Amino acid sequence: MSIEFIYPEFEVIRNESRCIACRVCERQCANEVHSYDPERGIMVADESKCVNCHRCVALCPTRALKIVKSDCALRENANWPQSTINEIYKQASSGGVLLSSMGNPNPLPVYWDKILINASQVTNPSIDPLREPMETKVCLGKKKQEIRRDENGKLVCEMTPQLELSVPIMFSAMSYGSISYNAHASLARAATELGILYNTGEGGLHEDFYVYGANTIVQVASGRFGVHKDYLEAAAAVEIKMGQGAKPGIGGHLPGAKIVGDVSRTRMIPEGTDAISPAPHHDIYSIEDLRQLVYSLKEATEYKKPVIVKVAAVHNIAAIASGIARSGADIISIDGFRGGTGAAPTRIRNNVGIPIELALASVDQRLREEGIRDNVSLVVGGSIRSSADVVKAVALGADACYIGTAALIALGCHLCRTCHSGKCNWGIATQRPDLVKRLNPDIGSKRLINLVRAWQHEIKELMGGMGINSIEALRGNRLMLRGVGLNEKELQILGISHAGE
Template structure:
């Protein structure tokens, strides 16, 4: 095999004067960039992904990772990655894979939305002095309620409330399966979810016995591979999610190769060790909306109508009509994943070119459900590109009941969004099953960081609500009047249902 003509993206460099030859870099790099050459550390920079594990663990700060200054001749049309991908495809004949959300420079509408604030006519509220409420319930809400007088003369509820998921803040952790991430990463998320009073989602990889203690903070997922699904599993968490699609790879299934299926994962997924875990592109019992309805109600039967059923879809062009169908099919929650959403592995061609952003999709779905008078029938979770509390607040103002976080949660564990999750070499122990790597991720330690993040975002959200002069999250939810678009064309404003700044 000849040396690849695909130019390396990064240059790993060691300052030989500073280097004390402790070999920690060799030990830490999951990509085998470094090797011991007898008297010094050797570098294979083609393998470097700039995850910065070595940089952080070098005791002498001797390592730098630079973007390779050597690029192809600059060309406004043929970009670096156009040329590089062709070279890679010429060498392999394969589909270039990638991880995380798309890094293409598509417009991010969250960055073109500004939030209102109070001055004079309505007072702002200080969250440090006044109660500020973020509690959120996900699930179907009846259109109205009936009460009767209880024996103590107090009102007693006559209407039977459908099951709800209670969240202490409008954040949930997005589905990431055991297999796509390590068990330690899942545990980290589970510990945080429980401590925070929110929920995590198993993804489609089944529920490992170590995660069972966190079941009151878990949504279990049923995807096309049906891994680990049985009646116990369906009843294990607080809700069940049917995964139809994922923002990063709409219309695409998944494939976890057999070499990544050791005993533990095999047990959790309930498949033989070493077999490929294939998630077909469609669910093979869902070829239309009425099939989805049957699966929703099969799950409701299996869980005795005690758990909300969520349906997760990728944001695609016709998402509003699809979501409407899903609600009418009986779903209690619609989970919409925008095309910037993350993935453990997806073909670049799919991730970077299929689907639509969450902002448009969310606005269209919320408006459509209102027009049809069924917005109360289901909660909406928005996902796919929530990078900060500001994005979350804007998504909620556009109409989301809660937002789902995955990439941001992984970043608290050390992830630098290098995008190489699919290789299984994650030096931070997150998207790998190699025991020498996963052991690095101590769930107790990293759960604290994740809890810190959600606390920080919750504080920020309360500050935003206070500035808006409201003291409950439901007064921001769907309140597009509190958003303005900056530099957006009138059609986009119309889709988002917001006025331009200055009006």
Template sequence: MKTYLPPRFVIDRYAERCIACQVCVRQCSFDAHAYDGEDDEIRSYEKNCVGCHRCSVFCPTQALNIRLNPLSYRPNVNWQPEFIEDIIRQSEGGGVLLTGMGNDKPYRVYWDHLLLNASQVTNPSIDPLREPMELKTFLGRKPDRVELDPASLSLKTQLAPQVAIDVPVLFSAMSYGAINLNVQESLARAATEAGTLFNVGEGGLHQTLYKYANNAIVQVASGRFGVHPEYLDVARFIEIKIGQGAKPGIGGHLPGGKVSEDVAETRMIPAGTDALSPAPQHDIYSIEDLAQLIYALKEATNYTKPVCVKIAAVHNSAAIASGMVRAGADIIALDGLRGSTGAAPKMIRDNVGIPIELAIASVDTRLREEGIRNQASIIAAGGFRNSADVVKAIALGADAVYIGTAALIALGCTVCQQCPTGKCAWGIATTDPILSKRVNPDIGARRVVNLLRGWSLEIKEMLGGMGINALESLRGNRLHLRGVDLTDGELDVLGVRLAGR
């Protein structure tokens, strides 16, 4: 069937610079460039271009520029080009529209309407270059009160297991299968070096990554892939995945094409079959059932590590979070509207869930009101772009954040949203053995560690500016935030005053 889709991008190839070296041909996994031997020329197939910029970055003579196709439809407020093209795609494919990465729609990004405070005159700011700053964060259940032995001044209270991280940024769940082993290893090594944790997602922990297990969060999701006693034993903590911000309420299907021999072995399913993660966990239909799985995992690991429960941020998150904490979750992870994914139905990704900013605020408020905020740490996820977003999230009430997309961008991702095709030209969202080699774990780990180092320095600068020398003092301290261009209702949910007040 001839496609009615126009090319989305234009490839500008500057003839005076092009030396027909064919780097672009080899780099493009979507066949947007081809070499014509007869004319000794490179030809463009723009309908195949996804705008990932792999070719222009690797072109040795800067002979390539990729830009949006300026082709315009007759202006129509209702029939935006995206809707027209979605209909064309569906009329040709006849299926559920599939996409990758996070929600790209213009919902309000509240981070851009929240401003941080700084000390002036009445309290001194702190210079982090000369004074110690504390970013260390402890994840896990905190006691209601602590008791000391008066004689020895040692702690009498039995503390629940805690996980210490040096920087309040962890790597989100990304499974082997959705991404390849080189990417997981890059994140694992970066986490180990930077003193944080990486989350293996629900695809199991590959044997070669067991040496990084002390920095691994392992997931128990509805598919239960790769879940076995050793997997639970070696992890730093366990995360029960109920939902994901990019696709709240639905399961996941890793297409059989991505289930290579090695992925199959890690997931313990036959190669080439779809790896289906059902929408619900079939042993969890209520908070009581959730408690049952939480305690099954605690029993299985003899109460040696925290159990986290991850949900997508949805309308009733605050009430659900309260139930999760009461069910025994030591950590709760909230994944917001802009949370990313390797594959999700477009309608779900773009229309289901609530922004993470509002979810953090409402969950933190609810748990405080109920006097149970200390019983669980909160990890927020879903579209964190820079260290200022992290600082604002912590001021709103999060203990730490998960980053997925930001870490992948450090590895080369340009957010072209082609993850479900499995053809990622940057070698990230693919298990193709040749493409996977494009991510070198030595270089990958270095790039991600550099990112975290930069963010840590910036977080310390911002804290110092506020006159705070420990991240702990900022947690849930919403007086350090002010809102701009927000309605009274929004300010109310965020628990933040308008700038100037």
């Protein structure tokens, strides 16, 4: 036992002079940290179970609680940080692969924070979005290369299928199973109200959400869970998931404990069985194979819906994207290495993949050079944290952004990164009915709508400052960006100048 002991990561600090022993913390903690000691008449805490999700902190009516990082530390060592040592202890004890949730938390460079946006001064007018029209609408899908006219000289207006978004933001793929029914309901309702899209992830589409089909992207991933005719027909677009930013190169694993009731029915697998998505699609070993699946899905949906191919940002992403652009896909979605997940092996999440900023810049550049940029739209995700990130992504060449973590934070996620425990105290990453109901979709959808509307206002402000009144005019407009503290190579890949140039 003693050799296995790891000192708890957090301390629960209770201000005894404020605590009224109402026991709300006890009732709200699924990790069973808090309890009432009737002998002493006070609340006590077992901090070894605390994941620092702040549910108790947020609900304590007298603000008597706070959670702090424990200062009980091993001898300082820059080469062997305590977290590394503790991981070795855990593995020596369990013999298992370490699991983590949400995006890579390590201090690797965030290029968004090293890119600055331009603004107009003197020689070109800026625009006030409150006084003048400002367009944030985008259409995703393959664009025609030429203008055609019929025999009478009239324009032929036939378009390939397009997705229309009121603002270049979509909710990224999060499966029903990895997140709760109420989280999905919130996303679906918000996407519909906002005129954007949400994504089912690889968990099928619950029958209650078919009504939101016009604002739904359905995913076809390597496990093919929940894929059937009605599912494909219900959606506005179909996404083939080849990879995920949090765990490039591996599949998914939803533990059997979460495959209960409706989750099992929606995924079309028996209750209690692990939902294991293979690492590769077993029918895709080349761009030609990918093309077959793209066209199978187009055939199944009568060429009415755009097909998205989602890949993780990895080393040869530009060449990969070039292949996808030639496969018949309408939209390429690229997920950076900071993208979130409900569970991933820690080593993969923290060490595999590349930053989305560099991937996006190199893909956009490559597709332009090859003259196939209009074949596809580019959607990027993997830690888009604010409207400024969206503006920078669009200026680097993205048509739209996927937000996942930001959307979950709007729903109440406090980024405690223990989704894999299935005991989400905020009712998001859980299937336990008593926890799921903590997320009221009336509140959740409203908060998502608020978030995206707020970002839309900010995008308009930033665009107006640059003297740009349409998001289309910002796309790929890298002259609007400058780098700070970046080396020549980084600037070259990003295709931007250094600040001051």
